[in-house]
Amino acid sequence: MRHGVFDEGYALHVLLSAVFGKGMLQPFRTFRPSRGEGGALYAYSDLDQEALCAVAEAAAPPDGLEVVDVAELRTKPMPDRFSPGQRLGFDVRIRPVRRLARDLSDSQSGKVIRKGSEIDAFRLELLRRSPDGWKASEEAPAARVSRDHVYAAWLAERLAGAAEVDARSFRLASFHRLRVIRGDGRGPEGPDSVVHGDCVVEDPASFAAMLAKGVGRHRAYGYGMLIIRPPGTPPRSR
Template structure:
């Protein structure tokens, strides 16, 4: 397994084209692996190629890739990076790739980490018993948060709860009818809500393929504790939720700062 970081040069037209189309970015990411063909389908189990865009600032956008094979991002450097700088410094080709296995092997029960996840929180609905279920997006932060909380146990972690003196509400939980709302209970924030709509295409001729793709994506930032290291390793390699081809599902971990280590 490998973890790769690539900074896009947002001043270049090629970068702007990629950022405007999840379909184009997906194709560019998958073209980074010589052994993969466009017709290949990801395995239902086991490591797969995951990617995510992080908008750090207005002009700083980072592409993260988790993959079972080491990528070659030369084409991305030429299209959306700094090719002259990469040529001038051969040891720095324009991206950074590290082996992921040593980090995954160090994960242990009880370890606490900051995390980030961009996901496509959905559920199924139907208006009556005789209607087929339809997949639809969660649209509110409360429901999007609940979507992740419902998956934390089988993903191998638990999201940390805030200390009592950090909560705005007693207990951090409110109720709407029969439903709990945990907006002030957990070390979890939901932001960067995006509604995306684009056509799937047949590369390389660009012909349209099937119905347009409509997605709602959000980014979760929070703090977690490892409960099942093996399950969390699987989650980090396979992703969470749907729309993984379009920049969703990749969860990354980072060490907690000293102040963030304080738990109730």
């Protein structure tokens, strides 16, 4: 906890790194039941169950093993072959932000957003559309743009060359704003969203590499794990 903020993604990043090694379970995603306690953590890894357990048993600190029960660890091989034109459903938690290439003024708030800052892709689109500030643009019917549309375009950019997002199936399943902790301890605030939809594989090798790497920024902290499922089926996520 820093600056009064608890960031679950940051805490899990530290825990998983201590138990299994840095980046060994990344990207990852947590799921919780709608009622009751408990939950599950899903992650992609180059190591199988036996290898992950061996690393944990050899090098994990005792307090880490009190939190992570490696005996409950389960793995399955992911498909390593996809076909061009193959249609897949997806479910992914994203932090749809962009880094500013230059200082940007918001006349509504009177503040200057500095070059290099992360900004919600939706807020940035509103600022670009209205010189009177993003709140004014958000309230102006003529300039109105949907968050779904902006986030669909953001995701499509990151999957470009690997898969094409079907805009008709895209759905913003959840959205809220969340302050997070990172290495500098400043706790940037930004969008936290789960999106669902279908995509069509364009380049199988690029798609497989993208699955392993994750989508967007903050992939080491619980974002960007593209979970694939049969197209057109309801997702399991919470």
